[in-house]
Amino acid sequence: MADEPEEGPKLNVPVGMFEDIEDLKAKLAHLTAQVEALTGSDSADPGEASADDEATADEEAADEEDEWQYPPFILLLDPPQYDSELRALIEWVEGVLVPGYLAEPSADARWCHLWVEHPVAVARLHALWLAWQELTDPATCGYTGPSVWHRDHLDPCMRELRAPSGPLQGCTKGEHQINHRMPSLVPSAWKIEGA
Template structure:
């Protein structure tokens, strides 16, 4: 926000016109800084009216608050119907990319359940996190050419070790057989519920 112009009778160290030029230059620098750092895959947007003066038009602040987040939220933070939409998109990725590209025939050492999407606890959140990392790390614009290697090392391998282990969430599922109820833990006291009683 520019400073108020000095009164005509103030004793200025610089002439009034030069002071106005300096304020204009400051506003130009602010505008250039705002447009110099676009996000990945974005180009600088047009300059907002009044941006050169450091003043936004009325209603601009509300538009900024209503903008969608740049990255999708973690699935556990969503409520229906957004949760259901995100789960459908996750199922498409797992069945279209992960299963045919990575998961071989299940075995006792490397289990997989064909009804994995019914394992709400432990499986959906892990696979969603894996998918979020996939989206970021397979785009050369955001991660360069080493992203897929990082995805395998830091995300895919640890996730699959946990999911497909003999003690993992698919431990009761064998080829052609799906069991989930016996593996669900009993009610565990929660710090959240203990504080509210």
């Protein structure tokens, strides 16, 4: 019986802890890959880099930038790129967001089927979509990304968009209205009366 290993103590480990550990492992692997890409080498000490290594690292970084660029915010795009990005946004909003997350519109939770005509709605929904793209990829954010997206992005965005005083405030079921609230002109203190 001396050859048999002793049984270790019974540990009461919460099931969620294993998911957290896997999430941390994924984040560590991602950060390690980023560090290796930025340093251009995974085994060289910092003082051992040569000019050739630095040139190779610069080329790899340039190639990586060409391969992946973060999508720009939609309001910063000019017409051909704006139209393309808007089409992709419409596909996501109409295919994912509306059927999955929007209940029947009401006075307290408005929605406009012509939301693309509301610039503030387009801007907020595009920001929401960018966050969704990043936070639903387990390779970049682990398994908690969707929860973060719901808590930090979806819920606040929907509260602002669908609020009675939000950008869709003039729209009711079956009626579309864009309320552009421009600030009124403030009389100048420097204006000379009668001039």
